[in-house]
Amino acid sequence: MDARITLRVDGRVRPLALDTRTTLLDALRDHLSVTSPKKGCDHGQCGACTVLLDGRRVVSCLILAVTCDGAEVTTAQGLAQEGEPHPVQRAFLEKDAFQCGFCTPGQVCSAVGMLEEVKAGHPSEVTDDLTGPVTLDDEEIRERLSGNLCRCGAYVNIVAALREEAES
Amino acid sequence: MIPFEYLRAGDPAEAVAAVAGRPGAAFLGGGTNLVDHMKLGVAGPDLLVDVSRLPLDRVEETAGGLRIGAAVRNSDLAAHPLVRERYPVLARALLSGASGQLRNVATTAGNLLQRTRCPYFQDVTTPCNKRVPGSGCSAAGGYTRYHAILGASEHCVATHPSDMAVAMVALDAVVAVLGPGGARTLPLAELYRLPGDAPQRDTVLEHGDLIIAVELPHLPFARRSAYRKVRDRASFSFALVSVAAALDLDGGLVRDVRLALGGVAHKPWRATRAEAELRGGPATEDAFRRAAEAELAAARPLPGNAFKVAMTRNAVVATLRALAEEGR
Ligand SMILES: Cc1cc2nc3c(=O)[nH]c(=O)nc-3n(C[C@H](O)[C@H](O)[C@H](O)COP(=O)(O)OP(=O)(O)OC[C@H]3O[C@@H](n4cnc5c(N)ncnc54)[C@H](O)[C@@H]3O)c2cc1C
Ligand code: SF4
Ligand code: FES
Ligand code: FES
Numbered sequence: 001m002d003a004r005i006t007l008r009v010d011g012r013v014r015p016l017a018l019d020t021r022t023t024l025l026d027a028l029r030d031h032l033s034v035t036s037p038k039k040g041c042d043h044g045q046c047g048a049c050t051v052l053l054d055g056r057r058v059v060s061c062l063i064l065a066v067t068c069d070g071a072e073v074t075t076a077q078g079l080a081q082e083g084e085p086h087p088v089q090r091a092f093l094e095k096d097a098f099q100c101g102f103c104t105p106g107q108v109c110s111a112v113g114m115l116e117e118v119k120a121g122h123p124s125e126v127t128d129d130l131t132g133p134v135t136l137d138d139e140e141i142r143e144r145l146s147g148n149l150c151r152c153g154a155y156v157n158i159v160a161a162l163r164e165e166a167e168s
Numbered sequence: 169m170i171p172f173e174y175l176r177a178g179d180p181a182e183a184v185a186a187v188a189g190r191p192g193a194a195f196l197g198g199g200t201n202l203v204d205h206m207k208l209g210v211a212g213p214d215l216l217v218d219v220s221r222l223p224l225d226r227v228e229e230t231a232g233g234l235r236i237g238a239a240v241r242n243s244d245l246a247a248h249p250l251v252r253e254r255y256p257v258l259a260r261a262l263l264s265g266a267s268g269q270l271r272n273v274a275t276t277a278g279n280l281l282q283r284t285r286c287p288y289f290q291d292v293t294t295p296c297n298k299r300v301p302g303s304g305c306s307a308a309g310g311y312t313r314y315h316a317i318l319g320a321s322e323h324c325v326a327t328h329p330s331d332m333a334v335a336m337v338a339l340d341a342v343v344a345v346l347g348p349g350g351a352r353t354l355p356l357a358e359l360y361r362l363p364g365d366a367p368q369r370d371t372v373l374e375h376g377d378l379i380i381a382v383e384l385p386h387l388p389f390a391r392r393s394a395y396r397k398v399r400d401r402a403s404f405s406f407a408l409v410s411v412a413a414a415l416d417l418d419g420g421l422v423r424d425v426r427l428a429l430g431g432v433a434h435k436p437w438r439a440t441r442a443e444a445e446l447r448g449g450p451a452t453e454d455a456f457r458r459a460a461e462a463e464l465a466a467a468r469p470l471p472g473n474a475f476k477v478a479m480t481r482n483a484v485v486a487t488l489r490a491l492a493e494e495g496r
Contacts, residue, residue, distance in 0.1 A: 001173050020174045020216075023203070043204055050269055056243075059269045062200045066174045067218055114268060122247040125263040125403070130252040146403035147267020 005069035009034055010078025020066045025049045027065035028075065036077040036105040040149070047148035050106035050113075051075045057113025059147070076105030079112065088112050088165055095161035099152035107148045111162055114144045118166075136166035169206045176218045180346050180380055186217045188348040188376025195219045195378060197239070197278030200270050205283070209292045210299060220275055224380055227251070232386025235344075238277035238379045242332065243268065245276060255384060257393035257412050261335035264397045267404050277379035280333050280343070280359070283370060284326035284434075285406055287311060297323045298367040312472035314406065317480070318433040318464075324367030325470060327431055328360065329406050334430035335395055336382060337438050338412040344381040347374065356382065360435030367434070389416035389424060392494060396487040397430075398479055407431035409480045415451070415491040422446045422455075425488075429463075432480055439463045442484065451492045453485060460484035 001020045006013060007027070014032055025042075028034040028051070040048030042061045049061040052074040060073075079086035085093070088111050098104040118140075123130045126143045134140065141162045142155075150158065177183035187193040192214035196202060199220075205211035224237035227248050234250060245251055246262035266274065288294040288306035295304035307315055307325050315325040333356070341356040359371050373379075393414035399405040410430035416423040425446045427439040442463035449455050460481040467477045 001171055003174060020172055021169045021206075042207065044200055044266075044270055047267065047269060056272045057269045058273050059200075059267075062198075062203045062270075063273065064174070064196075064199060064203060064216075067176075067196070067199065067220070110269060113272075117243075117247075117268065120247070122243070123252065123259070123263065125260065130256050130259055131249070143403050144268055147269045 003066045005066060007065075007068060008072045010073070010075055016065070018065055020064065022065045023061055024051070024053070024063040024065045024068055024073070025060040028060065028073070034075055034077065036075045037109075038102055038105060040103070040106075045149075046103070046106075047110055048103050048106040050109045050148065052109055052113055055113075055116070057110050074109070076108045079108065086112065087168070088115070088161070091161040091165050092158070095157045095164065097157040097161040098150075098154050103148060103150045103152075103154075107145070107150070107158060110145055110148045111165070115165065117144070136162075138163060141166070170212045170214070172213055173215045174218065175215065177222060180219075180222055180224070180378055183217050183219050183222065184346055184348060184376055184378050186215070187378070190215050191375065193217060195277075197275035198241070198273035199278075200266075200274050201278060201282040205290075208290055210283075210290060219277075219378065230383065232388075234384045236276050236382045236384070238275060238381055240276045241272055242266070242274040242276070242279055243271040246271065253391070255335070255339060255387075255390050255393065257338060257390065257395050257414060258332070258335040258384075260395035261331040261397075261410075261412060264395060264410075265331040276332075276382055279330055280336075280356070280379065280382070281371065281373075282330055285314060285329045286326040289326060298326060298363075301366070301368045307470075309471075312470040314408065314431065315470055315473055316433045317467045317469045317473060317476050318429075318437055319362045320434065320468065321363045321365065321367070323365055324363035324434065326363070326367065326434060328370070328433070328435050330436065331395070331397060331407060331410060331430060333360075334410055334428050334436040335412040336384070337436040338393075338414060338426040338428035339384050339387060339390060340426070342383040342385070343379055344383065345373065345377050346380050347377040351380075353383070357436075357438050363434045370434075387414065387426070390414045390426070392416070392491055393426070394487055394491055396483050398483055409476055409483055411480075411483045411487040413484075413487045413491060415488060415495065417451055417492065417495045420451055422449055422451050427484070429480060429484075432476065439484070441465075451488075453489055456485045456488040457481065
């Protein structure tokens with residue numbers, strides 16, 4: 001069944017006509033040629049498809065595009081401002097936080113969303129005091145990014161990149 | 169995936185009417201379970217009625233308790249100041265489940281009604297009584313690491329996968345439902361079924377029944393509560409076993425206690441026998457162990473999961489011990 005929706009993707013208004021079965025991930029990649037979100041598992045298990053939906057990090061492979069009518073979607077390629085990489089992207093470059101790069105756009109979007117959650121004071125499973133302030137140490141970074149798998153095992157440098165971001 | 173129509177419901181009554189009037193229709197919350205099942209061929213609704221944007225997205229204070237709208241996202245519920253303060257067991261259970269990205273999407277009702285992660289249920293090429301009644305149970309003689317040790321039947325040995333529900337069952341949560349016949353409430357513990365000879369039914373809900381809220385009663389001693397989850401990797405993994413507990417101490421004695429187990433049965437398992445054993449008794453490690461053993465006397469482990477009996481006992485003892493120490 002066909003549906004008409006409008007998304008705002010990386011700052012551009014994108015009207016779409018698509019089958020209701022289309023996921024947000026497929027709408028971005030196959031309909032709009034926005035290919036920074038990657039399809040790793042297509043089942044919510046790897047995080048490679050992570051984007052920011054109305055500012056919150058989500059896996060785009062389990063969300064039907066038709067449910068997102070009117071939403072604002074930011075992908076890794078939309079994070080840069082005026083040609084300048086986002087600070088998280090720069091930290092990934094500086095700390096060599098990737099190898100093949102397949103998981104990286106998802107890692108970056110997830111990290112950007114995660115840093116907002118920390119700023120809002122949201123605890124994680126490893127936060128000792130649920131009502132106290134959050135200190136983003138390595139254990140917290142690992143827990144909060146556990147929804148993003150890296151098959152190259154670049155975790156050590158991903159944590160290093162985000163430790164830098166957390167301190168700044 | 170088979171083609172389907174999509175409807176964004178304007179209010180709960182419209183949503184109920186739309187689903188009740190069509191046998192192939194289903195409610196859509198965040199979709200993190202249902203869309204997955206549609207891709208796998210486990211579910212094939214011909215109409216999706218989106219209830220994730222209904223005005224059921226608030227957490228409200230009631231007489232000492234909380235009323236949680238069905239569409240509240242798991243991440244928002246875990247971060248809610250009153251949940252963190254009054255019901256830490258619930259915040260911890262939520263935070264131990266899935267990933268940050270999934271919790272941002274998953275809803276309260278969808279989490280309660282997520283279906284088993286039994287690998288055969290998810291694989292349409294294998295027999296499964298829950299997916300195709302009467303086809304057989306592939307877990308019999310198969311992979312049973314994540315399967316039940318309590319309350320199972322020869323027809324199905326699956327477990328309920330939700331962490332959040334285990335905490336809510338421990339907290340005596342009540343579910344508010346709007347159905348084709350009107351509104352009703354029922355204790356969450358009574359929402360879920362044991363498999364018996366009808367494992368295709370996870371709950372007592374009928375087609376068209378919409379969960380609109382979960383109510384948590386006033387339970388002051390839940391401020392001292394905890395969730396312990398044992399799993400195959402440190403994060404982003406379902407529970408092998410889990411324990412939700414709240415402990416009320418009177419000196420060295422247990423004045424009151426709430427205890428529920430996850431990963432062990434077709435439903436979140438309220439450990440009523442252990443609770444009865446504990447009430448009024450000493451808050452000691454020995455007493456905790458005896459209580460866990462009383463509950464687990466009914467355990468019937470499978471060849472592939474006998475380890476879960478000792479694991480559950482130890483997890484109960486460790487959870488209660490930590491809560492008792494917190495109180496000293
Ligand atoms: C990779 C992965 C890992 C996960 N790990 C965990 C974990 O460790 N612990 C855990 O607890 N969970 C885990 N989950 C499951 C996750 O918590 C559920 O998928 C989620 O909570 C379902 O919520 P939803 O809103 O997306 O539900 P949906 O997928 O939208 O719906 C689920 C079911 O509920 C029905 N439904 C939805 N809303 C209503 C309503 N208001 N009234 C009546 N029926 C309704 C739907 O029709 C459907 O049958 C994981 C999921 C994934 C994909
Ligand atoms: S345990 Fe239940 S869900 Fe798993 S294969 Fe058997 S019948 Fe199906
Ligand atoms: S592709 Fe979406 S989580 Fe793997
Ligand atoms: S860099 Fe290759 S998968 Fe992460």
